[in-house]
Amino acid sequence: MISKARIKMIHALEARKHRLREGLFVAEGPRLVNEMLRSARPAYLAATARWLSANAGLLPPGCPADEVSEDELRQASLLRAPQQVLALLPLPRYRLEATLPQTSLCLALDGVQDPGNMGTIVRVADWFGIGDVICSHDTADVFGPKAVQATMGALARVRVHYTDLPHYICQSGAPVWGTMLDGQDIYSQPLGSHGLIVMGNEGNGLSPRVRELVGHRLLIPSFPPGRPTTDSLNVAIATSIVCAEFRRRQQ
Known part of the structure; x- marks a missing residue:
């Protein structure tokens, strides 16, 4: 189950100022999240039982995750049609070399x-x-x-x-x-x-x-x-x- 406070925080990340403050952004859907999990450790993940059973190997040990119903995911999602999984990922920091x-x-x-x-x-x-x-x-x-x-x-x-x-x-x-x-x-x-x-x-x-x-x-x-x-x-x-x-x- 996903808490109301967590849902509120996810929706706040729709605004850039909150993304910068929290250092997080939202990724949704199996294709996108699965790609991102290969290179980044999520700060939080909410997913249906279907996604979790098919992708358990992608989750790093100790990753905060909730199994949620489709209705709960719909409440948290920033999309019109939520797709099985939502992840909060850290904003990357890169050094830009002039050369x-x-x-x-x-x-x-x-x-x-x-x-x-x-x-x-x-x-x-x-x-x-x-x-x-x-x-x-x-x-x-x-x-x-x-x-x-x-x-x-x-x-x-x-x-x-x-x-x-x-x-x-x-x-x-x-x-x-x-x-x-x-x-x-x-x-x-x-x-x-x-x-x-x-x-x-x-x-x-x-x-x-x-x-x-x-x-x-x-x-x-x-x-x-x-x-x-x-x-x-x-x-x-x-x-x-x-x-x-x-x-x-x-x-």
Whole structure:
């Protein structure tokens, strides 16, 4: 059975200020929680008998856990349709080295606002073997419930950092690519195996400060050229296309 105080605390974690205060975030559903349990020890877990019987081996010894009914899980859940298990996990703390993009390919996000896009981009990074996503302070919090769900467990492998992005780009001394409507066709431009790929805000693109620091401006062309079409791609879709092309060149 899950206590009323615990339910209240779980719901409080929907807000960023409470996540920071408690040092915890919420993950829900078998696929997501099972992925996270392979790399993080939960502070608490609530699950149905069905999940516990199938996944007992994933729980570390001494992990605080409650067996709950589906109705109890529904009361605690931040989702419209709870899915067998809910875990409270510690917010990770990573050290961000300025030299990181000099030896590896990293994503940088400049003001991405939608939590669904944020989580999907982390999932894209995981798929293409990009281990670090470096975000401006005004980018959506990846540890919010909607973003966490959209990562589908990629947070177990991808490190997400928040920093003063223009300052970090200047410090890194690495090549910087960014997508812009006035950029050059990505399929005809030289691409590298290390550096920063910067993706901008859904409505406004890259901020003026970051735009000035982009050394290689890229465009994902529509097809066929000159045909009337939508004015831009969703940022998560654009990130997928760009990452796929970078990795294709390395094969």
